[in-house]
Structure formats: structure tokens, C-alpha cells
Amino acid sequence: VPGGAAALRLCSTRVAQEGINKPVIDRIIRVDHAGEYGANRIYAGQMAVLGRSSVGPVIQQMWNQEKVHLKKFNELMVAYRVRPTVLLPFWNVAGFVLGAGSALLGKKGAMACTVAVEESISEHYNNQIRTLIEEDPEKYKELLQVIKQFRDEEQEHHDIGLEHDAEATPAYSILKTAIQLGCKAAIFLSERI
Amino acid sequence: VKCQHYPPVRALQASAALRRASDEHKKEPLTSSSQQHFDSPPASHQPEQEPQGPHPSYTGQGGQESEDYESEEQLQHRILTAALEFVPEHGWTAEAIAEGAKTLGLSVAAAGMFHSDGSELILHFVSECNTKLSKLLEKEQKLVQLGEAEKKPIDEFLRDAVEARLRMLIPYIEKWPQALSVLLLPRNIPSSLNLLTSMIDDIWHYAGDQSTDFNWYTRRAVLTGIYNTTELVMMQDSSPGFEDTWRFLGNRVADAMTMSNTASQVQSTGEAVVQGLMGAAVTVSNAETSRAVR
Numbered sequence: 330v331p332g333g334a335a336a337l338r339l340c341s342t343r344v345a346q347e348g349i350n351k352p353v354i355d356r357i358i359r360v361d362h363a364g365e366y367g368a369n370r371i372y373a374g375q376m377a378v379l380g381r382s383s384v385g386p387v388i389q390q391m392w393n394q395e396k397v398h399l400k401k402f403n404e405l406m407v408a409y410r411v412r413p414t415v416l417l418p419f420w421n422v423a424g425f426v427l428g429a430g431s432a433l434l435g436k437k438g439a440m441a442c443t444v445a446v447e448e449s450i451s452e453h454y455n456n457q458i459r460t461l462i463e464e465d466p467e468k469y470k471e472l473l474q475v476i477k478q479f480r481d482e483e484q485e486h487h488d489i490g491l492e493h494d495a496e497a498t499p500a501y502s503i504l505k506t507a508i509q510l511g512c513k514a515a516i517f518l519s520e521r522i
Numbered sequence: 523v524k525c526q527h528y529p530p531v532r533a534l535q536a537s538a539a540l541r542r543a544s545d546e547h548k549k550e551p552l553t554s555s556s557q558q559h560f561d562s563p564p565a566s567h568q569p570e571q572e573p574q575g576p577h578p579s580y581t582g583q584g585g586q587e588s589e590d591y592e593s594e595e596q597l598q599h600r601i602l603t604a605a606l607e608f609v610p611e612h613g614w615t616a617e618a619i620a621e622g623a624k625t626l627g628l629s630v631a632a633a634g635m636f637h638s639d640g641s642e643l644i645l646h647f648v649s650e651c652n653t654k655l656s657k658l659l660e661k662e663q664k665l666v667q668l669g670e671a672e673k674k675p676i677d678e679f680l681r682d683a684v685e686a687r688l689r690m691l692i693p694y695i696e697k698w699p700q701a702l703s704v705l706l707l708p709r710n711i712p713s714s715l716n717l718l719t720s721m722i723d724d725i726w727h728y729a730g731d732q733s734t735d736f737n738w739y740t741r742r743a744v745l746t747g748i749y750n751t752t753e754l755v756m757m758q759d760s761s762p763g764f765e766d767t768w769r770f771l772g773n774r775v776a777d778a779m780t781m782s783n784t785a786s787q788v789q790s791t792g793e794a795v796v797q798g799l800m801g802a803a804v805t806v807s808n809a810e811t812s813r814a815v816r
Contacts, residue, residue, distance in 0.1 A: 403734045406734045407732045407734065413735060415739065417736055
């Protein structure tokens with residue numbers, strides 16, 4: 330059946346399913362996984378255009394951190410037996426197009442995109458942290474730790490974007506609003522389908 | 523073993539309630555007798571099952587909860603389990619439920635708690651089969667983890683899991699087509715679909731599937747197709763021991779494996795072709811450049 334043998338292993342990495350609020354955790358992990366996947370593709374798109382420019386190394390470094398995030402959510406997805414969103418192939422393309430498109434606007438454009446996306450993601454992670462703390466901070470301690478750490482790193486990316494003159498992009502506020510609207514829609518959809 | 527939640531068909535909440543209750547080792551005599559129901563229906567019926575405590579108190583429902591308080595869901599669950607024994611004779615009908623209620627010492631009017639088309643009875647049965655399958659797969663997994671059994675290759679694992687699940691239909695095979703048509707009623711589709719998808723997901727989980735991309739969906743869709751077609755073949759199969767069905771199943775699983783191998787071959791061939799073309803383009807452009815220089 331499709332997919333290499335590498336994806337099949339003894340399922341000993343399961344997390345105890347009893348007592349957790351499965352619908353809430355499902356949504357959280359599904360949307361975070363989709364988000365990190367999309368972020369990966371955005372940075373890939375930016376690198377495709379700006380990889381050899383002066384901001385190449387900066388983008389590469391942020392991309393590497395996103396790869397680590399995605400890997401972590403892949404593990405959590407298997408451990409909690411969460412279904413990935415159906416829209417993954419779509420986020421694959423859309424993310425790359427967004428990254429490449431914003432990079433074609435120049436280095437500042439790419440940074441503006443980064444600022445917009447990272448701000449959305451940080452806010453989104455904060456909401457999740459609030460939700461989990463309201464549920465049961467003890468039960469979800471590990472998950473909370475992961476999300477807090479990732480939120481801090483996304484915030485760093487946001488700050489790096491600002492440092493690299495994101496705000497000097499022409500039509501910065503329009504671009505930022507449009508991208509954040511797209512992020513909100515992506516989050517809404519990925520939580521549900 | 524995943525806990526399943528269903529839309530408000532109450533008899534099903536009984537299954538969930540029962541699973542929770544059995545974790546508190548309250549209902550053991552019931553589950554062991556339901557095992558026997560699956561294996562040898564018409565003949566034996568266990569009178570020993572009755573004295574598992576004081577009788578359920580209908581009148582007690584508005585009153586205090588004692589330790590032996592049985593909820594309506596648990597009661598319905600017991601009736602449906604008892605009714606399974608009468609399905610080969612009466613089909614998935616209110617008669618079977620009435621007979622089941624009788625064996626528990628209840629009035630046949632208890633069948634009035636349920637729909638006349640036997641929906642709850644069928645859904646209850648499917649849910650119980652899925653639970654049995656989960657337990658079986660979990661047991662096998664433990665054996666492999668303890669090193670007492672060999673890990674099966676993926677096609678064998680899928681084949682065995684589907685076969686084990688379909689074998690649970692054998693005692694009821696005459697009446698199963700009727701059950702399938704009831705499961706397809708619009709009213710029942712959310713529940714029956716839910717049961718089907720969680721069963722397929724369970725099988726893949728124990729097979730060791732760790733995909734987190736679109737493969738997650740492809741694999742489950744393929745296995746659902748295999749399961750459904752094999753189930754239909756089984757309805758028509760009159761060979762001894764259903765050997766035609768198992769052979770069909772083996773072929774479908776093998777097809778799926780081939781399809782996946784072909785898919786990855788196509789992908790690597792495609793990548794190789796693209797690289798070849800890129801190399802040719804670079805060569806041609808170098809040749810042009812060197813000719814221009816000369």
C-alpha cells in the first residue's frame with residue numbers, strides 16, 4: 330500500500346488515550362502539524378527565490394528550525410493517533426507559492442511575509458496554551474511545554490523579520506493583512522477537515 | 523483500545539459505558555458469555571448469566587444510585603447481547619430482541635425500547651466485533667513486543683486482520699445481507715461509517731502505520747475498499763470454509779501492494795527522467811556556449 334516501508338514500524342510510541350479530551354487534542358495537533366508543514370513550504374519557496382541572496386542564510390536558519398518543529402509534530406501525531414488534515418497537498422502548493430511570491434517582491438517582501446505568518450502563528454499558539462491550561466495543565470504538561478517552546482521560537486522569527494526591514498516593504502500593511510487573513514482561514518479549515 | 527462515541531443512538535452508548543465499566547472489572551461474566559454467543563449461537567444459553575447481582579431496577583432510575591444501579595444504557599446493552607443468540611433464527615428484528623429480553627427474565631415489551639428494523643442490534647453487534655478485533659490485535663502486538671512472536675509482513679498482517687474480523691460474521695452470515703442494507707439507511711449512516719472508519723484505523727494502527735501525510739488517507743481508503751469488497755464476496759460465497767473469500771482477500775491485498783510498488787517505481791522513474799532532461803539541457807547549453815566562443 331502506498332508509502333515506503335520506512336513509515337511502518339511497531340506502534341510502541343502510543344500515548345495513553347484514556348482521560349484526555351480527544352476532540353480538543355485532535356484539533357490542536359492537527360492544526361499545528363498543518364501549520365508547521367505550511368511554514369516549511371513557505372520557507373522552501375522563499376529559499377527557491379532568495380537562496381543565493383544575502384538573506385539566504387537567515388531564511389535557511391529559520392527553515393531549519395521549522396523542520397525540527399514539523400518533525401516533533403509528526404511524532405505527536407502518531408503518538409496521539411491524530412488524523413492529518415486532508416488539505417495537506419493544498420498547503421504544500423499554497424505555502425510554496427506564498428513563499429516564492431513574497432520573495433519575488435524582494436528581500437523585504439519575504440521578511441514581511443515572515444512577520445505576518447509568524448505573528449499569526451504566535452497568537453494561535455498562545456490561544457492553544459490558554460485552552461490547554463484551562464483544561465488541565467498537569468495532564469497536558471508535555472504538550473504545553475512543546476507549544477510554549479515553539480511559540481517562543483516563532484516569536485524569534487517574527488523579530489528577525491522585523492530586524493530585516495520587513496516594515497519597509499511597499500504596501501506592507503495590505504500585504505500583512507492579506508496574509509494574516511489567509512492564515513486565519515487555513516487554521517479554521519485545518520482544525521476541522 | 524479506542525473509546526468510541528456515537529450519535530444519540532442510546533444502545534450504542536451502552537457499549538461505551540460497558541467498556542468503561544469492564545475496565546472497572548464489573549461486567550466480566552457478561553463479556554465472556556458474549557464471546558460464546560459469537561462462536562456458537564443457537565444452542566447454549568447461559569442461565570448462569572442471570573445471578574450477576576440484584577435485578578436491574580427500572581423504578582430506581584429516578585431514585586438513588588446504589589452500587590448495583592444499572593443505567594438504561596447498560597440494560598439495553600445486556601438485552602442486545604442476549605438477543606444476538608436469536609438472530610440466526612429470527613433475523614435482525616424485534617423478535618430476536620424480544621427473545622433476548624426473555625432470557626434475561628424481562629418482559630418482551632422491552633423490545634419496544636428499540637427501533638423495529640433492528641438498527642441498534644446491528645450497530646451493537648458491529649461495535650462488539652470491532653472491540654473484539656482491537657483486543658485481538660493488541661494481544662498479538664504484545665506478543666511481538668515481548669519477542670514471543672514474529673512481526674508479520676504488512677500484507678500478511680492486513681490479510682489476517684480482515685479475515686479475523688470477517689470470520690466474526692460467519693454465525694450470522696445468512697442474515698448479514700439484511701444487516702448491511704439496514705446499515706445503509708440514511709439514519710444509520712453516520713454511526714455505521716464511524717464504526718467502519720475506526721475499525722480500519724485500528725487495523726492500520728496495529729499494522730504500524732506512522733504516516734502523517736496524505737498517505738494516511740490513501741492507505742485507509744484502500745483498506746476500506748478491500749474490506750468492503752471482501753465482505754460482499756463473502757455474502758455470495760458457498761465454498762467450504764469460505765476459501766474462495768480468503769483467496770479473493772489475498773489477491774486484493776497483493777494488488778494493493780503491487781499498486782504501491784508501482785506508484786513508487788513510477789515516481790522514481792519520473793525523477794530519473796527529469797534529471798536526465800536537465801543534464802541534457804545543461805550539455806546542450808554548454809555545447810552552444812563553447813561553439814559561440816570558437
